[in-house]
Each structure stands twice: as structure tokens, then as C-alpha cells.
């Protein structure tokens with residue numbers, strides 16, 4: 001007994017010593033980040049505090065060097081917070097996100113920017129864009145696609161009338177919980193969630209709550225707020241949202257696909273330089289004629305460009321049945337091969353806009 005107490009005391013003493021060293025080093029790192037800010041300011045250019053390509057480079061290097069036992073994800077969480085605090089010393093960033101508090105978009109925003117940023121919840125995707133366009137927020141976070149439910153069309157459509165660029169992407173594993181004051185599933189009479197939440201848990205609901213009314217609402221966080229109001233309601237939401245609204249968890253991990261992942265975009269001004277592992281998003285269109293899509297994509301295929309996504313949307317301001325294509329490709333628009341391919345696409349298109357080149361999600 002005494003032995004194990006001594007051993008514990010010794011181990012704790014070692015941890016204290018290590019913590020002192022970590023604190024010393026983190027403080028030194030923060031002082032260097034302040035020097036970086038002075039150098040940036042002395043160059044006289046508009047100061048870009050947030051450098052997504054540099055942050056991606058740091059996280060990838062550390063992930064390659066990670067000796068364990070912490071996972072690469074855990075190492076990334078720790079170092080994102082360190083960078084977030086260093087960034088905040090230079091300039092506190094405001095990030096608008098699709099709210100309210102407790103949404104998966106908030107989780108994605110915090111994952112990406114860390115707790116050193118200030119987060120500003122918005123009611124709609126449109127107002128996230130507006131906050132950044134008007135300068136009220138430095139950056140914005142919006143969902144763009146889910147691995148099982150597909151595209152968030154509002155987000156794509158909003159780019160057509162905006163000058164904003166994509167400066168980053170975030171991928172988040174979406175784990176849904178059923179949260180309710182009900183003590184058992186058979187007490188639940190209605191389930192609230194965002195339409196995407198209901199769809200992502202459709203098979204689970206069919207089996208476990210087949211008779212229960214499914215009510216789509218504006219967000220999973222709003223679902224949690226509503227479900228907290230009476231014990232016969234439940235919400236499909238994140239554990240964080242359930243906790244925020246004081247809702248007990250009835251069942252965890254009810255999403256039909258366990259790899260369920262949503263991709264979010266970071267909106268802003270500016271164009272991050274290449275980070276080494278980038279993605280480029282563009283929107284293109286052409287006069288409505290035979291072979292249109294082939295004509296537009298052929299230069300990409302010929303130059304060996306890897307296309308990761310294509311989405312067609314009605315052009316709206318053009319002819320009634322004309323379409324625009326949102327395309328993601330691997331690489332940075334400044335890479336030689338991609339730059340060549342894109343200029344050929346540009347020559348063939350009536351509408352061509354690079355929405356952004358940015359580091360691939362980590």
C-alpha cells in the first residue's frame with residue numbers, strides 16, 4: 001500500500017516537472033509568434049494573421065513525427081489549441097458559423113480554429129456569408145456536404161453571388177445521439193432534428209421508433225432545445241448539444257453509417273499559397289450544348305488532374321435549364337499542371353471562377 005502510494009507520488013512529481021517544461025516551451029513559442037507578428041507588420045502588407053497553409057504544414061509535420069502513445073488526432077487537437085492561443089496573441093479572430101450554439105458547424109469551427117477565436121452564431125448560411133462579406137467576421141464556417149446525404153445546396157448556390165473565397169476545409173465525424181427526458185424509447189412520441197439528422201438516422205428510426213413522428217427543424221441544436229421542453233419529445237443531435245440543453249442521452253451513435261462525416265468550408269478573403277497537399281474548388285458553366293460537360297472536363301483528364309467532386313446546380317440567372325458545375329480537384333491552382341489545365345477550362349467556359357485553393361482537411 002505504502003509502496004504504491006510512494007510510486008504514485010513520484011509519478012505525479014514527474015508529471016509536475018514535465019508540465020513545467022511544457023509551460024516554459026509553450027510560453028517561448030508564444031513569444032516567437034509575437035515576433036512573427038512584428039515581422040509581418042514591419043513588411044507593411046495587410047497583415048494576414050491566420051495562415052492556413054502554415055498551420056497545415058505544422059500539423060502534418062507533427063503527425064509524421066508523432067512517437068505515440070497519443071493518436072495523430074489527439075496531437076492535432078493539442079497543437080491546434082497552441083496555435084489558436086498564439087494566433088489570438090497576434091489578433092483575436094472572429095468566426096461566424098451556422099448556429100445556434102451546439103450545432104455540428106460550431107464543433108467544426110472549434111476543431112479548426114481552437115478556443116482562441118471568438119465564435120459568432122448565425123441563423124442561416126446566407127448570414128454567415130454576409131458577416132464575412134461585411135467585415136463583421138474574419139472567417140465563416142458552413143457545411144457543404146455529408147458522406148451519406150450529399151450536398152448542402154444552399155452553400156453552393158450562395159457562392160454564385162459572392163466574392164468570398166474558400167480558404168480551408170474541415171471534416172468532422174458526425175455522431176448522433178438520441179437525447180430526451182423520456183426514461184425509455186417507448187415513452188417518446190416525437191423526434192426533432194435537422195432534416196439531415198433525420199435522414200442520417202433513418203434506418204435506426206425505422207427499427208427503433210417506427211411509429212414516432214419525425215419533425216424537421218432548423219438545426220440539431222434547435223431540436224435539442226425543443227426536446228428539452230417536454231418529456232415525450234426526443235432530439236437527434238450531438239452529445240454537446242444535448243449537454244447544452246440539459247438533455248439526458250437515451251442512446252448513443254444512432255447514425256446509420258458509422259463513417260458518417262460532414263465536410264465544412266472556411267470562407268474568407270485572400271488566397272493561401274500552396275501547402276503541399278491542397279484542393280481547388282471551382283465553378284464553371286458553358287452555353288447549353290451537346291458534350292458540354294465533356295468539353296469542360298477534358299483538359300482536367302488530359303492533364304492527369306484528380307477530380308474529387310462534381311455537383312451540378314441550376315444557373316438561376318442564366319437560361320431556365322442551364323447549369324453550373326461545382327468541381328473540386330486535387331492540387332493548388334498555382335501548381336504548374338493544374339494551372340495549365342485550368343486555363344484551358346477557362347477558355348472553353350462562359351462562366352469560370354476559382355473559389356479557392358486551400359489545404360486539404362487534417
Ligand SMILES: O=C(O)C(=O)C[C@]1(C(=O)O)C=C[C@@H](O)C=C1
Pocket residue numbers: 033036037049050051052054055058082083084086087090
Ligand atoms: O507562422 C505564422 O505566420 C504565424 O503567425 C505563427 C502561427 C503559429 O502559431 O505557428 C500562428 C498563426 C498562423 O495561422 C500560423 C502559424
